[in-house]
Amino acid sequence: MRGFEAASGLLKERIRTAGEARGFAVTRLLTAWAEVVGPDLAAITRPVKIGHGKGGMGASLTLLTTSVNAPMVQMQLPAIKEKVNACYGYAAISRISLTQTAPTGFAEGQASFTHAPAPKPAPDPAIQAEASRVATGVHDNALREALETLTQNFLSRAKSQRGRS
Structure with a gap:
């Protein structure tokens, strides 16, 4: 027994192996896609595969997007x-190709283009x-519920700003 370990440490090797099988030598491209291309593009695209040519010079990145967003993504390639x-x-990537899919309707391999919203923390009982x-x-x-919500928001924001200073 080694005690507690971070889940990322336990899965790191499996993620790297799976990523390399799809051509992703740098797994950061998969795990931090939103940081690499920005949240707007990450919401409508997914990196699928990196293919290397026979000459070894310049790889090809395949992106998955919906048919509605494909023209917008094409302009931003x-x-x-x-x-x-x-x-x-x-300059690892010399070419990017788009693969279009429907956002819904396929049972297996369906791409999700929406990110789960971050859960809101439970309100502080003292603030409530x-x-x-x-x-x-x-x-x-x-009116009373609206006033309570306004007060909770104000006090929570004031508390978080005091915590930062």
Whole structure:
């Protein structure tokens, strides 16, 4: 027994092996796609495969996108190529090809182009109590709930700003 280990450490070798099988020598391209190309492009594209030519000079990156977004992505291919090559540190990618798919409708291998929203943290009980106290005298339910929400947001933001300074 080695004690507790980070899940990323346990899976690192398997991810690297799977990535190399698909041509991804740098797994950062897969794991940090949104950081490499930006959140807007990452929301509508997925890197699928990197193919190497016979001469060994310049690889080809295949991106998956929906048919609706393909023209927009096509216009941005030079910028994508620059960003991907910056990730590698040299001009590894010479060509990018697009593969279009439907966003829904295929049972297996369906690509998800939406990211799961980050879960909101549970509100602080002290902040909830203070918000309820502030809205105590309000008789209209909708107005009281809105005032409580406003107070919770204000106090939470003030608390997080104090924590940063």
